[in-house]
Amino acid sequence: xxxxxxxxxNKKLIQEGFDRWASNQGSFFDLLxxxxxxxxxxxSPISKTYTSRKQxxxxxxxPLSARLSKQITPKVRALYADGxxxxxxxxxxxxxxxxxxxxxxxxxxxxIKNDRIVKAIAFFDTxxxxxxxxxxxx
Numbered sequence: 001x002x003x004x005x006x007x008x009x010n011k012k013l014i015q016e017g018f019d020r021w022a023s024n025q026g027s028f029f030d031l032l033x034x035x036x037x038x039x040x041x042x043x044s045p046i047s048k049t050y051t052s053r054k055q056x057x058x059x060x061x062x063p064l065s066a067r068l069s070k071q072i073t074p075k076v077r078a079l080y081a082d083g084x085x086x087x088x089x090x091x092x093x094x095x096x097x098x099x100x101x102x103x104x105x106x107x108x109x110x111x112i113k114n115d116r117i118v119k120a121i122a123f124f125d126t127x128x129x130x131x132x133x134x135x136x137x138x
Contacts (some may be wrong), residue, residue, distance in 0.1 A: 003114035004104050007081035010112045014086045018076050024066040028074070029057060033116040042126030045133045064129070066074050068102060104128050 001009070020026035032038070032053040039049040042062065042100065050056035065071060073093040080087040087109050094102040104124050111119040 003083065007083070007086075010084065010086050011079045011081045013112065013115055014079055014088055014110065015076065016090070018074050018090065022074050029053070029061065031115075031117050032056070033113075033118045034119075036118055036120065038120045038122070040122050040126075042123075044126035046129070047126060063130045063138060064132075067097055067132050068094045069097045069116040072102070084112050086112060097136050099132070100132075100135075102128065102132050 017026075017028045017031045019028075021028040034053050035051070036053050036056065037049060037051055038056045038060075040047045045065070046060040050060065058136050072094040075091045075093070077089045077091065079089075087107065089107050090105070091104075092104050092106060106122060106124040108123075109121045110117045
């Protein structure tokens with residue numbers, strides 16, 4: 001498979017993951033390898049590097065989800081592929097348990113090997129996340 005074909009396949013894999021998530025037909029995080037290295041940038045309560053799928057889901061995703069009455073719905077603005085990396089620019093809309101909206105824009109840089117995300121760096125408004133984290137105890 002040529003590099004261009006591989007890049008297109010990787011973009012399709014990521015788009016399908018977002019599509020399943022947006023239509024409540026599965027978790028985007030099913031695409032993560034068990035030993036993923038997922039880095040959340042910034043200074044939010046969950047900003048750090050996670051070294052497994054389980055750690056990331058348990059320490060970042062589950063506590064955020066527990067603070068939401070309506071889970072995040074993604075809307076992809078753009079996907080870019082270069083080599084084994086796919087960059088997703090997307091908006092997430094949700095509702096916190098206190099009724100206030102939780103809206104954020106994300107940029108995820110994901111490295112893909114064998115149809116699994118093995119490394120990711122996530123950029124987003126960490127002040128928005130910190131606000132919901134402090135406002136709503138779980």
